[in-house]
Amino acid sequence: MARNTELAELAESIFAASYDKDATGLDAAAWKACAESGLTTLTDPEVGGTLEDSAVLLEAAGAWAARVPLAETDLLGGWLARAAGLAVPDGPLAAVTAGVTGGDADTVSVELRRVPWGRSLAAVVVLDGDRVLVLDTAGAAVTEGANVAEEPRDTLRFTGVTPVAAAAAPAGAAAELELRAALGRSLLLAGAARGALARSIGYAGERQQFGRPIARFQAVQQMLAEAGSEVAAAAAASAAAARTARTAGFGDPATEFAVAAAKARCGEAATAVARIAHQVHGAIGFTREHDLRLVTTRLWAWRDEDGNESRWNDRVGELALQAGADGLWPLVTGRP
Template sequence: MARNAELAELAESIFAASYDKGATGLDTAAWKACAESGLTTLTDPEVGGTLEDSAVLLEAAGAWAARVPLAETDLLGGWLARAADLAAPDGPSVAVTGSAAAGAGDTVSVELARVPWGRALVAVVLLDGDRVLVLDTADAAVTEGANIAEEPRDTLTFTGVTPVASGAAPAGAAEELALRAALARSLLLAGAARGALARSIGYAGERQQFGRPIARFQAVQQMLAEAGSEVAAAAASSAAAARTARTAGFADPATVFAVAAAKSRCGEAATAVARIAHQVHGAIGFTREHDLRLVSTRLWAWRDEDGNEAYWNDRVGELALRAGADGLWPLVTGRP
């Protein structure tokens, strides 16, 4: 607990120091500070961090709308490279799935759409069937794109390039990669929801209407209370998923269930919290000058990335049916 508190304090201090509500793209200052503190490779065995440590870091990143690919680099790109017995890229990276066409010699060609932080990455770790390829992004043609939160979602086109490294993919890599991405997105959503609530509480205490702060009106208090319950649910479900993944491993049905439930619940919370936050702020919350948009647009974008509510609700249903009447309670609670 003490370690997590120290980690949260460190992360908050880094993100607060470089916070710029008008900037887009990679926050190089925050990235450098995170790298120097070991946060960009937190779950690397040489660093020794756990998934629960990563949960603390990503929740803080979501709350501050941090413009750094921490989840992509550590939980996805770094993990897949290490799982294939390859050296993790030294710098921002991400793992994606795709089908590369073989060319002359050892060259490959592949087009990867909507790659998170594509233009800022040093490498892409590609899961291509039963093999893992590390591709240098300097060899890629980049077509820039973005999600609604203005985070880079670029198309990277590799034509006849030689991979930096290649290795055999571990068993179940595709499923684990999808679960890791959904878990990371859930944690970021929980943080963004907390950030939206904090901004709403602050604004309600400052905004005067009829001679008193709007926070003193019962209707506003009820909305903020509802948002608070949604934030608590998102935090609890995502933290539980991280804990289950650490203790049981990603191949365990309990982890699949926990991650599926967390991503679905955090997506539901995202919708509710963003709606309430904008109701409390009124028209000013939709302006570019106000920083509420940084978290609300991330809530809208992230709830649909790495599987939306419908997709993960289907997974929850499938797991529940497969468990049957006798297995449902142990699946939900993690107890016999």
């Protein structure tokens, strides 16, 4: 995928301006800047961005460990609301699949667990079987939680609340929502891997041992080369998945195959790159004071979120078997 240089530069400038290695929770300054630039609704037809544009944005967000729910808002919550014909609420969003119980004809009750950025969301878009509900988080009781990267993963409890809006779910919504979540996470993983590699190369060039930078030692060079190959593989797989989703649509088996392969490959890269980054940094890389943890903890957290490596590798195998001998080549290459 040709990198959208202008968009990449805009995203990098926003994330760099508000970067704070010691902060947690929503980065309000970065969110405001992204919203004003149209990046929080990038794939909205009225904005005109593509999934490949979103790939550039999310990779940058991953590299900078940006504390903004861009994938959750645009690729998931915003998409699901639009697909159901509902107005998209302003502010940070998330989308979840959950079984909702009704208090009466007009109200619902539900407990939503490990909602990304739950405490900071304006609304949650819920896929409840054959309907889509928009729930205002002002009516939720929040139990705060976090993943290993200290990103909010909260429990939201709604009791007898009236949805902001409701509509019939579009056909295939659950399958598409799952693929969109895996694609978004793959792109973030690719970016975080790039960020970890960049920090490692920089440190290896600065750290002196036996009178010279450790980057001049062959063993360190080999580790960095291995990490570089993993970063390249993750970037290629996630970019290919975004491109396939744009051209073929999420209902095409080729997209499911590409997304499954990307999430599995990015999860594999996450493990290798995090390991190598910490080996290069030595003991200093394990301290809370060092910003390496911002990307490596995200690599560890995100490789398991939205389906881990084993789950998506299994799906790759299932799709290959379903395609059969004659259909495997077109499935893998996208060509007849």
